[in-house]
Amino acid sequence: MHRAKLEIAAKELLKNDPTGHDIYHSMRVYNLAKEIAKKEDWQFDDDILFAIAMLHDAGHERSIRTGDKYRYKHMEYSAEIAKRVLAEVGFPGQKIPVVLQGILQHDQTKPWGLANRIPTDIKEILLIQDADNLEAIGILGWYEF
Amino acid sequence: MVRVLVFNIQAGTPLYKPELSLTKDLEKSRLESAIHNLIWHLSLDNNLNTKAAKKMVQERKIRARNFLDQFLKEWNGA
Numbered sequence: 001m002h003r004a005k006l007e008i009a010a011k012e013l014l015k016n017d018p019t020g021h022d023i024y025h026s027m028r029v030y031n032l033a034k035e036i037a038k039k040e041d042w043q044f045d046d047d048i049l050f051a052i053a054m055l056h057d058a059g060h061e062r063s064i065r066t067g068d069k070y071r072y073k074h075m076e077y078s079a080e081i082a083k084r085v086l087a088e089v090g091f092p093g094q095k096i097p098v099v100l101q102g103i104l105q106h107d108q109t110k111p112w113g114l115a116n117r118i119p120t121d122i123k124e125i126l127l128i129q130d131a132d133n134l135e136a137i138g139i140l141g142w143y144e145f
Numbered sequence: 146m147v148r149v150l151v152f153n154i155q156a157g158t159p160l161y162k163p164e165l166s167l168t169k170d171l172e173k174s175r176l177e178s179a180i181h182n183l184i185w186h187l188s189l190d191n192n193l194n195t196k197a198a199k200k201m202v203q204e205r206k207i208r209a210r211n212f213l214d215q216f217l218k219e220w221n222g223a
Binding site for chain 2: 129131135
């Protein structure tokens, strides 16, 4: 139930992003992360993976709007938004800290010194990091513009 | 690839600055040219955590490199 609500909330949050970080990007990251997990034969918590994927760029549009040219702050903004959204949709409370950590650490392309660069061994976070990186290199984005 | 390009162009970064090296100081030049940022993104496989992703990225990098090769050929009038 919270999953459907989460997807609706993510669609709304991402609808104004002009740079391709939209709901389709979030869905691709989720599907790609699952595919990587399957190939690695990794077990993971699907609620956590889905929530990180849906909300990892929720603060992207705010970053753009507030003049954060290279979106260094989008992970912090996304985590702030996610904290509110996860509570609203009734997401299991004990899983929220990992989701927020995953959002804060999803983008390894931003400068050293931010929370994103702290090493982690949490599988859901490692999967999202890889899926998001693959998205940046892949050609799929052609079809979104 | 397109997301990287759009990301930079939307931020007001030029598409390409031929005076910048394509191999050196990419950490710096990626913020000055969308194409340099794309080249820098091709090194993201160093950040990948899983063997599966490292394998999957190889095909994507071939396509990206083909795009870059064609871009540079056209830029130089070929």
